[in-house]
Amino acid sequence: MSRATILCAIGTRPEAIKMAPVVRALQESTWARCRVLMTAQHRELVDPMLDFFAIAPNVDLDLMRPGQSLVDLTARMLPAVHSAIEGERPDLVIAQGDTTTVFVTALASFYARIPFAHVEAGLRTGRLDAPFPEEANRVLAGHLAALHFAPTADARANLLREGIADDWIIVTGNTVIDALFLAADRDEPIGVELDPTRRLVLITAHRRENFGAPIRGICRAVAELHDRFPDVQFLWPVHPNPSIGPVVRGAMAGLDRVLVCDPLPYGSFVAAMKRSTLILTDSGGVQEEAPALGKPVLVLRDESERPEAIASGVARLVGCEPLGIVAETARLLSDPVAYREMARGASPYGDGRAADRITAAIARHLDIPPALQAAG
Ligand code: UD1
Numbered sequence: 001m002s003r004a005t006i007l008c009a010i011g012t013r014p015e016a017i018k019m020a021p022v023v024r025a026l027q028e029s030t031w032a033r034c035r036v037l038m039t040a041q042h043r044e045l046v047d048p049m050l051d052f053f054a055i056a057p058n059v060d061l062d063l064m065r066p067g068q069s070l071v072d073l074t075a076r077m078l079p080a081v082h083s084a085i086e087g088e089r090p091d092l093v094i095a096q097g098d099t100t101t102v103f104v105t106a107l108a109s110f111y112a113r114i115p116f117a118h119v120e121a122g123l124r125t126g127r128l129d130a131p132f133p134e135e136a137n138r139v140l141a142g143h144l145a146a147l148h149f150a151p152t153a154d155a156r157a158n159l160l161r162e163g164i165a166d167d168w169i170i171v172t173g174n175t176v177i178d179a180l181f182l183a184a185d186r187d188e189p190i191g192v193e194l195d196p197t198r199r200l201v202l203i204t205a206h207r208r209e210n211f212g213a214p215i216r217g218i219c220r221a222v223a224e225l226h227d228r229f230p231d232v233q234f235l236w237p238v239h240p241n242p243s244i245g246p247v248v249r250g251a252m253a254g255l256d257r258v259l260v261c262d263p264l265p266y267g268s269f270v271a272a273m274k275r276s277t278l279i280l281t282d283s284g285g286v287q288e289e290a291p292a293l294g295k296p297v298l299v300l301r302d303e304s305e306r307p308e309a310i311a312s313g314v315a316r317l318v319g320c321e322p323l324g325i326v327a328e329t330a331r332l333l334s335d336p337v338a339y340r341e342m343a344r345g346a347s348p349y350g351d352g353r354a355a356d357r358i359t360a361a362i363a364r365h366l367d368i369p370p371a372l373q374a375a376g
C-alpha cells in the first residue's frame with residue numbers, strides 16, 4: 001500500500017511554529033508522505049521559523065505584498081492555493097489557526113473535495129468581529145473541516161455548541177507547547193544585549209484591533225513604566241506590519257531602557273521569554289507559551305479566545321488603556337506576593353505531545369491499517 005499524502009499549509013509566523021511539530025511527526029511516521037504548502041502570507045517573519053524547524057516547503061506561493069489588504073490577499077490566495085491542492089491531490093489537507101491562509105485553505109480544500117483538518121480548532125470569543133478577522137476565519141474554517149483538533153476541553157465544548165459532531169473532534173493539546181519544549185531544549189541566545197542587573201519586561205503587539213489609538217495607548221503605558229521603574233528594561237521585538245512599526249519606533253525613541261528590535265527568531269524569542277520577569281502582549285501564541293514557562297502574561301486586549309490561563313490566574317486581560325496596563329504591571333513589579341501568584345507555572349494548553357495525537361488521529365481517519373502505522 002502506498003503512503004497517504006498529507007498537505008500541510010503554512011502562511012504566517014505562528015502557523016510555522018505551531019505546524020512544525022505536526023510536520024515533523026508526519027515526516028517521522030511510517031505511513032504518511034508529508035508535503036508542505038507555503039502561502040507566504042508572511043515572508044521575512046516566517047522564513048527564519050522554517051529554518052529553525054528545518055522545514056523546506058515543497059510549494060511556495062510567495063504571496064506577501066507590503067501593506068496587503070484582506071480582500072487583496074484573499075483574492076490572490078484562493079486560486080493559488082486551489083491550484084496547489086489540485087496539483088498535489090493529497091489525501092488530506094491540514095492547517096492551523098485563524099489567519100487568511102487557514103480560511104482560504106479550508107475553502108480551497110472543500111472546493112477540491114479533499115478533507116480539511118483544522119489544528120487549534122474551537123477557539124472562540126463568541127463575537128464574530130472580535131478579534132477581526134480571526135474569529136470569522138476560525139468559525140468558517142471550522143465549518144468546512146472534516147477533523148477538528150481542539151487544544152482544550154473548552155475548545156471542544158465550543159465546537160459541540162456549534163453542532164460539530166463529537167466523533168470528529170479530538171482534544172490534543174496545543175502544538176505550540178510541543179514547539180516550545182523543542183526550542184527551550186535548544187537553549188539559544190537572545191541575540192540582543194541586555195543589562196544582566198535589570199529585570200526584563202518583554203512586549204509584543206500586532207493585532208488589527210490594536211491599530212491606531214490602542215497601540216498608541218500601549219506605547220504611553222510603556223513610557224510611563226520606563227519612568228517609574230529605573231531597575232527595569234523593556235524589550236520590544238516589533239512586528240513589521242506598517243501600522244505598528246513606525247508608531248512603536250517613534251514613541252519609544254529616546255527611552256534609554258526600551259530596546260526596540262526586529263522580530264526575533266523563535267529560539268531567541270523563547271530565550272527572551274525565559275529571561276523576562278513578565279510579558280505584555282496581544283499575541284495568541286505568547287498567551288499560551290508564557291504560562292508554560294511560569295511567566296505572568298498581561299494581555300493587551302479586552303477579550304480572549306484563550307480563557308484557560310485567565311481562569312487559572314496566570315494571565316490577565318488589561319486592555320490597551322495606559323491606566324490599566326500601568327496599574328497591573330506596576331503591581332506585579334512591586335508586590336512579590338502578587339507576582340508569585342501569577343508566576344506559578346501552569347500549562348493549560350498542552351503537554352508537548354499534541355502532534356503525536358494529531359498524527360494518530362489522521363491515520364485513524366484515513367483508515368491506515370494499524371500494521372502499517374506500527375511498521376518501520
Ligand atoms: C497576520 C494574521 C493574524 C496573525 C498574524 C501573526 C490575517 C488576516 N492576519 O496578521 O491573524 O495573528 O499574522 O503575526 O491572517 N509584513 C512584512 N513581512 C512579514 C509579514 C508581514 O513586511 O513577514 C507586513 C507587510 O506589509 C504585510 C503586513 O505586514 O502586508 C500585514 O501582514 P498580514 O499577514 O496581512 O497581517 P498581520 O498583521 O501580519
Ligand code: UDP
Nearest residue numbers: 014017237263264265266269283284285286
Ligand atoms: N515570536 C517569535 N519572535 C518574535 C515574536 C514572537 O518567534 O519576535 C513567536 C512567539 O513565541 C509565538 C508566535 O511568534 O509562538 C506568535 O506569533 P504572533 O504573535 O505573530 O501571532 P499570534 O500568535 O497572535 O497569531
